[in-house]
Amino acid sequence: MRGLIEDDYVTEEGEFVINIGPQHPSTHGVLHLKVWLDGETVKKVQPHLGFIHRSIEKMSESLSYRNFIFATSRMDYLAAHINNEACALTVEKGLQLEVPDRAKYIRTILAELTRLQSHLLWWGCTGLDLGAVTPFFYAFREREFIMEIMEETCGARLTQNFMVPGGVMYDIHPNFQKRTKEVLTQIKSKFQEYDNIMTGNVIFENRTKGVGLLSKEDAISYGVTGPTARASGVSCDIRKLIPYSAYDQVQFDEILGTGGDCYARYMIRMHEMKQSVFIIEQLIDNIPEGEFQAKTKNVIKLPKGEFYQRVETPRGELGVFIVSDGAASPYRIKYRSPGFSNLSALPLMAKGGKIGDLVAIMSTIDLVIPDIDR
């Protein structure tokens, strides 16, 4: 929140400082970047956070184990399902509760639909950031179908709050399977169109190839996860490493890149969308019959101890760390959010590049600011 104080603007000869944000279209939210420039070359970047810090961790300390889950929908609002799932899994780990297979399948399908819509939104916004307006409309056209499925089954489009300890809140809507299959067919037919408009475009390739390099060692040291790290060759897909829900029953590939530049990060996400479609296709016809929620007590109390659960969100590894003292609300909760660690590598990636590259790097890291601020 600092940065508006004058001593911070002391610069060397020829350098000057500009502020990008907190209200700037390319920061995708209220992120304030202070950038030291020499001409157009970026010398140093300093992120200033806290504009939408709501202290969800403190708030959760006074909420019950059922209620705190719903606050996490407001963290990474593009992956509300997966945030909720991470919390539910942690509580289940503490209770040593076995979730019915039906709930596991529904969770996995919804998580992959979430990943698909999040990546679609990212794809549209990346186009917008790099000067192409059309992809944004294409992406939102397909994303709308997914949001409708969410609305029908969960009752909400963005903050779904559908995962509860023990399973999912309701059974799926009767139309769910039919509509999901329709959407998959629709999206699969559009991947070629996406590639035609963006991937092979010369201007796009020039803006992204060799820009914002991140080495494998730096990616691990900075705690970078998700597609951003996989583009640098770090194998970090939690769905593969520590399978949760129904991920141990499906086949999919962990996409790894080697370039470590913006283009590699772009390609990883394009391939991940296809993998998500592939995962849903394997599950959608095989949802087992039975209960959709395991029986839990009205007031959930976790035994004394510490519980940690890692899941893979569209942006990387989300960790939920619950410390319980045996009471009906958590003693301490820590969210290890993927955006926070990914952002910490931004100054390294942007250094020495042009200011236009900074926008390309920011959009390919796929920052969601409420996830960083929490």
Add this chain to the structure above:
Amino acid sequence: MNTEELKSSISAILPSVIYDETGEFLNVNIASEELYPLINELRSNSEFDFDYLFCLTCIDWKDHLMMVYHLLSKTHQHTIVLKAKISNRENAEIETVCNIWRTAELLEREVFDLFGVKFINHPDLRRLFLSDDWNGYPLRKDYVDENMISL
């Protein structure tokens, strides 16, 4: 390395550690003064090779603060949780680890901001989320704010 091997190797470096295996991971309890030599060895020794710090946080246990480091080795795929007890609440201090894992730089600033733990040798220790003139450290259990509403 498996849990037993990890335990014997860590005890060889620092005999005073106390282990706790009740949770999912192996917990290693130490005092805050002993942190840096041990954690440096855990990173640089190729037998441990803990190259990935996936979570760094603090817990307020009312009479003391506790720093928690979740460490993972990408090469050996073993995990430990290192817990450093800070007895002095009023002037909480601990050595920084951000020269070992760069991700710690922002995470330690967050802990400084919300718990008031000072990290010795941290290159840029400032408030991260809150304004510079904020009073108190919100995630401490004894923090009171007149605008806080208890549900």
